[in-house]
Amino acid sequence: EVQLVESGGGLVQPGGSLRLSCAASGFTFSTYWMSWVRQAPGKGLEWVAYIAQDGSRRYYVDSLKGRFIISRDNANNSLFLQMNSLRAEDTAVYYCARSGYSSSWEPHEFDYWGQGTLVTVSS
Amino acid sequence: EIVLTQSPGTLSLSPGERAALSCRASQTVSRNYLAWYQQKPGQAPRRLIYGASSGATDIPDRFTGSGSGTDFTLTISRLEPEDFAVYYCQQYGSSPYTFGQGTKLEIK
Numbered sequence: 001e002v003q004l005v006e007s008g009g010g011l012v013q014p015g016g017s018l019r020l021s022c023a024a025s026g027f028t029f030s031t032y033w034m035s036w037v038r039q040a041p042g043k044g045l046e047w048v049a050y051i052a053q054d055g056s057r058r059y060y061v062d063s064l065k066g067r068f069i070i071s072r073d074n075a076n077n078s079l080f081l082q083m084n085s086l087r088a089e090d091t092a093v094y095y096c097a098r099s100g101y102s103s104s105w106e107p108h109e110f111d112y113w114g115q116g117t118l119v120t121v122s123s
Numbered sequence: 124e125i126v127l128t129q130s131p132g133t134l135s136l137s138p139g140e141r142a143a144l145s146c147r148a149s150q151t152v153s154r155n156y157l158a159w160y161q162q163k164p165g166q167a168p169r170r171l172i173y174g175a176s177s178g179a180t181d182i183p184d185r186f187t188g189s190g191s192g193t194d195f196t197l198t199i200s201r202l203e204p205e206d207f208a209v210y211y212c213q214q215y216g217s218s219p220y221t222f223g224q225g226t227k228l229e230i231k
Contacts, residue, residue: 109158
């Protein structure tokens with residue numbers, strides 16, 4: 001059974017940093033593109049970043065480039081999101097999601113999602 | 124950036140009725156890489172449709188996707204009580220991989 005379990009969320013002050021983690025199991029993690037998607041309270045979904053199977057390619061939504069960094073550890077089946085210079089508008093539930101195809105050269109839609117971790121940026 | 128506009132914003136229907144949700148793209152979606160998701164309160168989204176018209180595993184046959192280019196539709200042939208939720212379209216043909224703003228399907 002595919003499982004994605006996020007952790008690392010919490011309350012952080014504006015300007016602070018946070019590192020989110022996603023523990024993957026039930027599939028061959030190293031063969032899938034992985035992504036982060038966020039959802040502000042009461043709002044819609046926003047794609048944040050994608051990372052290729054070997055980490056060689058990373059794509060970000062333009063508004064977050066330079067502040068957020070996506071990475072992965074295939075040996076430990078883990079995905080990460082380093083978030084820096086956090087702002088109130090970064091408050092959201094952050095979901096880890098898997099791309100829909102194994103061994104693809106490009107990312108696809110999201111076929112599995114974690115339950116999310118809440119990040120609150122407030123003083 | 125491809126902007127996806129979903130309509131209507133809210134759709135009020137009764138169980139047993141047919142629902143048609145629209146997703147219009149500001150540019151052609153490459154290779155019709157368009158997906159639909161369902162999200163219920165407090166839950167993660169669930170994939171329904173990918174590639175504009177391919178049904179995901181374990182998705183009931185009453186959910187169908189259609190369209191190409193810039194105009195896409197999710198049709199629910201006969202609404203069941205568990206279908207009332209928020210639905211999002213997403214394009215993954217080009218970065219940034221944008222979502223529509225969502226359509227809330229509510230019980231009339």
